Amino acid sequence: MIIPHLTSLVIFLPLLGAILILLMGRTQQAKWTALVVTTVTFVLSLGLYIGFDPAISTAESPQIASVFAWFPDAFDIKYFVGIDGLNLLLVLLTTLFGPIVVLSSWTYIKKHQKGYYALMLVLQTGVTGVFTAFDIFLFYVFFELTLIPMYFIIGIWGGENRIYAALKFVLFTLVGSLLMLVALLALGYLAGDAVNGGIFTTDWYKLVEYNIPVETQKWLFLLFALAFAIKVPLFPFHTWLPDAHVQAPTGGSVILAGVLLKMGTYGLVRFCLPFFPNAANEYAMMFAILAVIGIIYGALVSRAQPDLKKLIAFSSVSHLGFVVLGIFAFTPEAMQGAMIQMINHGISTGALFLIVGMLYERRHTRLMTDFGGIAKSVPVLSFFMIFTVMASAGIPGLNGFVGEFLILIGAFKSSVLDSPALVALATTGVIFASVYLLWMVHRTFWGSLENEENRTMKDLNLREILLLAPLVVLMVVLGIAPNSFLQLSEPVVQDLLQTIETKRIAAEAAPLRLAAEATPLHLAAEPAEAAPLHLAAEATPLRLTAEPAEAAPLHLAAEPAEAAPLHLATDSE
Amino acid sequence: MDPDFLVGLILLLPIAGAVFCGIGGLFVPALRSREGLIGTIATSVVFVPFLAALFLFLNFEDEAIIAHFFTWMSVGDFSVAFEYRIDQLSLLMTLVVTGVGGLIHLYSVGYMKGDTGFWRFFAYLNLFIFAMLNLVLANNLVVLFLGWEGVGLCSYLLIGFWYTDLKNSAAATKAFIMNRIGDFAFLLAMFLLYRELGSLDFDVLLTQGPLLGEGVLYLSVFLLFMGATGKSAQIPLFTWLPDAMAGPTPVSALIHAATMVTSGLYLLARLSPLVLAAEGIMAFIAIIGALTAIMAATIAITQNDIKKVLAYSTISQLGFMFMASGVGAFAVAIFHVMTHAFFKGCLFLGSGSVIRAMHDVKHQLDQDGEAEGFDPQDMRTMGGLKKYMPSTRITFLLSTLAIAGIPLFSGFFSKDEILFRAFEATTAYNYAWFAWIVGLITAFLTAVYMMRAYVLTFEGEERWPSSNRITPHESPWTMTTPLWILGILSVVGGFVGLPGVIAHGDWNRIRYFLGEATGGPVAEPHMEGHVGLGTEWALMALGSFIAISGVFLAWRWYTRHGLDFDESLSRRFGRLYRIWENKYFVDEAYDRVFVRPIIGGAEKGLAPFDQYVIDGLVNFIAFFTRGSGFVLRYIQTGVVQTYALAIVFGTVLVMALMLFG
Numbered sequence A: 001m002i003i004p005h006l007t008s009l010v011i012f013l014p015l016l017g018a019i020l021i022l023l024m025g026r027t028q029q030a031k032w033t034a035l036v037v038t039t040v041t042f043v044l045s046l047g048l049y050i051g052f053d054p055a056i057s058t059a060e061s062p063q064i065a066s067v068f069a070w071f072p073d074a075f076d077i078k079y080f081v082g083i084d085g086l087n088l089l090l091v092l093l094t095t096l097f098g099p100i101v102v103l104s105s106w107t108y109i110k111k112h113q114k115g116y117y118a119l120m121l122v123l124q125t126g127v128t129g130v131f132t133a134f135d136i137f138l139f140y141v142f143f144e145l146t147l148i149p150m151y152f153i154i155g156i157w158g159g160e161n162r163i164y165a166a167l168k169f170v171l172f173t174l175v176g177s178l179l180m181l182v183a184l185l186a187l188g189y190l191a192g193d194a195v196n197g198g199i200f201t202t203d204w205y206k207l208v209e210y211n212i213p214v215e216t217q218k219w220l221f222l223l224f225a226l227a228f229a230i231k232v233p234l235f236p237f238h239t240w241l242p243d244a245h246v247q248a249p250t251g252g253s254v255i256l257a258g259v260l261l262k263m264g265t266y267g268l269v270r271f272c273l274p275f276f277p278n279a280a281n282e283y284a285m286m287f288a289i290l291a292v293i294g295i296i297y298g299a300l301v302s303r304a305q306p307d308l309k310k311l312i313a314f315s316s317v318s319h320l321g322f323v324v325l326g327i328f329a330f331t332p333e334a335m336q337g338a339m340i341q342m343i344n345h346g347i348s349t350g351a352l353f354l355i356v357g358m359l360y361e362r363r364h365t366r367l368m369t370d371f372g373g374i375a376k377s378v379p380v381l382s383f384f385m386i387f388t389v390m391a392s393a394g395i396p397g398l399n400g401f402v403g404e405f406l407i408l409i410g411a412f413k414s415s416v417l418d419s420p421a422l423v424a425l426a427t428t429g430v431i432f433a434s435v436y437l438l439w440m441v442h443r444t445f446w447g448s449l450e451n452e453e454n455r456t457m458k459d460l461n462l463r464e465i466l467l468l469a470p471l472v473v474l475m476v477v478l479g480i481a482p483n484s485f486l487q488l489s490e491p492v493v494q495d496l497l498q499t500i501e502t503k504r505i506a507a508e509a510a511p512l513r514l515a516a517e518a519t520p521l522h523l524a525a526e527p528a529e530a531a532p533l534h535l536a537a538e539a540t541p542l543r544l545t546a547e548p549a550e551a552a553p554l555h556l557a558a559e560p561a562e563a564a565p566l567h568l569a570t571d572s573e
Numbered sequence B: 001m002d003p004d005f006l007v008g009l010i011l012l013l014p015i016a017g018a019v020f021c022g023i024g025g026l027f028v029p030a031l032r033s034r035e036g037l038i039g040t041i042a043t044s045v046v047f048v049p050f051l052a053a054l055f056l057f058l059n060f061e062d063e064a065i066i067a068h069f070f071t072w073m074s075v076g077d078f079s080v081a082f083e084y085r086i087d088q089l090s091l092l093m094t095l096v097v098t099g100v101g102g103l104i105h106l107y108s109v110g111y112m113k114g115d116t117g118f119w120r121f122f123a124y125l126n127l128f129i130f131a132m133l134n135l136v137l138a139n140n141l142v143v144l145f146l147g148w149e150g151v152g153l154c155s156y157l158l159i160g161f162w163y164t165d166l167k168n169s170a171a172a173t174k175a176f177i178m179n180r181i182g183d184f185a186f187l188l189a190m191f192l193l194y195r196e197l198g199s200l201d202f203d204v205l206l207t208q209g210p211l212l213g214e215g216v217l218y219l220s221v222f223l224l225f226m227g228a229t230g231k232s233a234q235i236p237l238f239t240w241l242p243d244a245m246a247g248p249t250p251v252s253a254l255i256h257a258a259t260m261v262t263s264g265l266y267l268l269a270r271l272s273p274l275v276l277a278a279e280g281i282m283a284f285i286a287i288i289g290a291l292t293a294i295m296a297a298t299i300a301i302t303q304n305d306i307k308k309v310l311a312y313s314t315i316s317q318l319g320f321m322f323m324a325s326g327v328g329a330f331a332v333a334i335f336h337v338m339t340h341a342f343f344k345g346c347l348f349l350g351s352g353s354v355i356r357a358m359h360d361v362k363h364q365l366d367q368d369g370e371a372e373g374f375d376p377q378d379m380r381t382m383g384g385l386k387k388y389m390p391s392t393r394i395t396f397l398l399s400t401l402a403i404a405g406i407p408l409f410s411g412f413f414s415k416d417e418i419l420f421r422a423f424e425a426t427t428a429y430n431y432a433w434f435a436w437i438v439g440l441i442t443a444f445l446t447a448v449y450m451m452r453a454y455v456l457t458f459e460g461e462e463r464w465p466s467s468n469r470i471t472p473h474e475s476p477w478t479m480t481t482p483l484w485i486l487g488i489l490s491v492v493g494g495f496v497g498l499p500g501v502i503a504h505g506d507w508n509r510i511r512y513f514l515g516e517a518t519g520g521p522v523a524e525p526h527m528e529g530h531v532g533l534g535t536e537w538a539l540m541a542l543g544s545f546i547a548i549s550g551v552f553l554a555w556r557w558y559t560r561h562g563l564d565f566d567e568s569l570s571r572r573f574g575r576l577y578r579i580w581e582n583k584y585f586v587d588e589a590y591d592r593v594f595v596r597p598i599i600g601g602a603e604k605g606l607a608p609f610d611q612y613v614i615d616g617l618v619n620f621i622a623f624f625t626r627g628s629g630f631v632l633r634y635i636q637t638g639v640v641q642t643y644a645l646a647i648v649f650g651t652v653l654v655m656a657l658m659l660f661g
Helices: A004-025 A026-049 A088-104 A113-132 A136-145 A147-157 A162-197 A205-207 A214-231 A240-245 A251-260 A262-275 A277-303 A308-327 A332-363 A379-393 A399-413 A420-444 A461-480 A483-509 A512-517 A519-525 A534-541 A541-545 A551-555 A566-570 B003-027 B034-059 B088-111 B118-137 B141-159 B164-196 B201-209 B216-229 B240-246 B249-258 B260-270 B274-275 B277-301 B307-327 B330-370 B390-404 B410-423 B431-458 B477-498 B509-514 B533-561 B564-573 B575-581 B581-630 B638-661
Strands: A065-067 A078-083 B065-076 B078-086
Touching: A004 A026, A004 A065, A004 A078, A004 A088, A026 A065, A026 A088, A078 A113, A078 A136, A088 A113, A088 A251, A088 A262, A088 A332, A088 A420, A088 A461, A088 A483, A088 B431, A113 A136, A113 A262, A113 B216, A136 A147, A136 A162, A136 A399, A147 A162, A162 A205, A162 A214, A162 A240, A162 A262, A205 A262, A214 A262, A214 A277, A214 A483, A214 B088, A214 B477, A240 A251, A240 A308, A251 A262, A251 A308, A262 A277, A262 B307, A277 A308, A277 A420, A277 A483, A277 B003, A277 B274, A277 B581, A308 A332, A308 A420, A308 A483, A332 A399, A332 B065, A332 B078, A332 B277, A379 A399, A379 A420, A399 A420, A399 B078, A399 B390, A420 B141, A483 B065, A483 B078, A483 B141, A519 B431, A534 B330, A551 B274, A566 B240, B003 B034, B003 B065, B003 B078, B003 B118, B003 B277, B003 B564, B034 B088, B034 B118, B034 B390, B065 B141, B065 B431, B078 B088, B078 B118, B078 B141, B078 B330, B088 B118, B088 B249, B088 B260, B088 B277, B088 B307, B088 B477, B088 B509, B118 B141, B118 B249, B118 B260, B118 B638, B141 B164, B141 B216, B141 B240, B141 B249, B141 B260, B164 B201, B164 B216, B164 B240, B216 B260, B216 B277, B216 B410, B216 B431, B216 B575, B240 B249, B240 B307, B249 B260, B249 B307, B260 B274, B260 B307, B260 B330, B274 B277, B277 B410, B277 B431, B277 B575, B307 B330, B307 B431, B330 B390, B330 B410, B330 B477, B330 B509, B390 B410, B390 B431, B390 B477, B390 B533, B410 B533, B533 B564, B564 B575
Parallel strands: none
Antiparallel strands: A065 A078, B065 B078
């Protein structure tokens, strides 16, 4: 049985919950409401898993989709959400973290509980929306929507330096996402002219159909990729992450590491690669090098941190470097590895932050020097921590290995990167991961108990065990039986790589002279000088034919389709 | 019985035991003190697989059985399954792992009695058996790697078992990281082989692998061997093993002597057709093996900690086995793996028995307040233990004679075979001369340092304080039974591999069981030259002479002079002895060249760089933006007169430019 609009339900149920919480009088009910809402949402999202059939191609339309036109006639902007092999697991991960985060905040959040849980629910709607949107404008709206609740979560419930961290987080993301907005509008107009009868479009499927001229691709790609690279975060755009993590409350860190960062890597796979295949190919090496720098740099800097949360934050830089490397290798192995590694990183790093949060709640410190020998006083907590550390270090049999191994083995044979030496460098990440993780275990858990507060520390309670247990079970399941999950994304990844290859060849085959002369390139090349709408107006080839420049953008957009660069290309043959 | 079912049983019982002891003990504190229950379950989940493996062994019909469970990962062209291979080689290794493993479990019940971490210990030990069985039974490199890293993880957990002492934890961390360096090479080898062959299944690797181009073949075998140097403690990655003695002694016996450290040799034997095709790397393997053997043997002579002697002895013996692999005698290396599992397992367990007794002594000294600086593992405070611990003493002596290579003891057959094969290989490979000569010297040194250890521990005067009052006691039956079983195996275990000269080859069960020529999985080189019967007898005589003279000389030196003989050795060899004593300063060199620059660089270089340069740049931009706003806001005064004035100035300026510009 498939419930219609189930995807939309999963997206907006948390938002409804948030409104409900705000309307309620009693603070005490807030967390219970949040728990019920997130749990129901998770159960409903399992319906997506059951309803999704990987055998049915999503090349034409996603499954369990909802489509509503937003601006009928004038713009082809839609509310368009659905499920395919790329986003299903990310949605499930998001909904799974819903109740876990609520439970982890149960006693941790004491002030303004209503606001906190409401914002968490809004955040969940935003993230789920990001993963399920098939309209890039809608994606952008959700992408920005995640920013607001996170800003307040860090800014209100964070640590000492929370305002600085919150502001940094927002400004970093905004810089990227506003540039992305510019690129998005340009893309919408260009694609509208080329494949949508002159009507501005942000429909993902229509945009994928459009073969963007190679030179134009480069600029649009870089603008999109910058936004996502900041979100991932890719070296050297990572410095917002440690601050945000250290300052955020546990729940914020968990969501940040668990799902929010994946918006960046997901964006790269969903948009950058299929829209701009030539540019992605051309810049693949650059991104791979930054990714590998991130892997090693993140690991080494992690080793030098005295603060547990900072250590884990830098480990994210290292781990997500693997994902980016996998994305830009353009082999099914590496791409699938990247997909599953997003999930794995979410689970393991989410769990690490949860455990550090539990330690912080007990001792109000995160400095490793304040601990030592606590394996004796809190054996259950230590078990969960060491188990998770092993998953994070990539011990085969647990989840981390599967992703890393597939990424590396795929990147090694990649003909796009064609650089086994670079992959060998990336593989040293395996050594460095054990260096910083075991160092952390060594300093925090082993040794003799000398501090009185550490000796009397209470071990995990039932609530804490219950919220960690599903993650630990998933580490094992994804470690030894990842195949059923890999099979969900296998067809769509194969399709995606096929599309990229076909489009890349098609775009290269288009006569270079015409592609270079078509104005879009000019304008896209100088985005800072003109407002987006202007850009698009001038971008039409009409200016070449000496049409009056003052013509309204919409009118221009409605000009005959043969003016589009691609048609010019075919005409000239 | 269905082999698939048996393989499933062999693999799943140990992991079930690990979950029972580990998760059970963690969440049900009442279980922790039920030592009998935990011990019984943990030991039986190893013995039952031993019986299952024995059943498979007895019913084995020369045809490899593949047990396929389910697909692990299948992506694009890449596919790997949980698939296991029952053949001569994996059966032999399974029998050693579960057999010796089971005995050591039994021994541990006594050894770990009363330890608060009893449940944890057996959970790790069972998990280790599970990982090790994956390693030896895997039918592809990835599942093998699962076992490979799994045993490394258990090794980490067990070395650091007594975690309240940070020294143990540091040793564990070091072992894990050094193993990971090897694993890094192993991973690269897999990437390379997959790129070239499109599969990591043994069937593909062994049939198509040898046909690969020389460059790829050499590189992949080299990388695999580098992986092996980590796990099997060879130059350059051997320094973790002596430190690993921080773990409980049964762990040293099981993991760091009998099973895990021999994984590298298993790997080479398993991939022998591939290795054999890479002749240049074979030479490299033989030379590294030989150098490791003699280096560790010279260190072993100077050590006073009984476990350190055995640790360096293990490194040396492993070097011996790599030397065998390097001259193409993979099956003989596995033969030595087996006999070594018997005698070194027995020696370690014997040392554990001694250490336990000396702990008792320490405990009694403690009550008198005399235990200051007393180390229960230091042979200098032992001596004369034969009176108090007869079973331990006899089994220790038997295995000492076995490792020394006294004729008819198990070590004699395997060691002599290695030396013989090295000599035989000189007809084909020049480097074999080096291996053979170094092997002979090492054989002599082995006999000397092992006899020294035996004499210092069991013979002569009692050297611990107040020895007239305080006496140690023999260990309980759970500990002496495994000692006797392994001790007897150390004596007779070699008869499965009688040398050709004695029994026309047919009786060399090992070689004819494992070897390619008789349908086994282990490849053999084709030698042009042939060594005559007379030479073979002569070589055997030479080997026996070296072993006997080593044992005899050490016996005489140390029974007569005791500890003073170390002094005279030290004087005679001077600086050389100092180098041996300090383990060739390898740890110090690594520390200076790798550890400190990398860690120091991260702490003093990269972390500040991140904070001040990269983040500094970000903050600078923010500061600049805010600063310019701070300055510019003075323009927005809100006073109309000022704006009017500005307009006037502006107009004048524009007009001036228009007029005169």
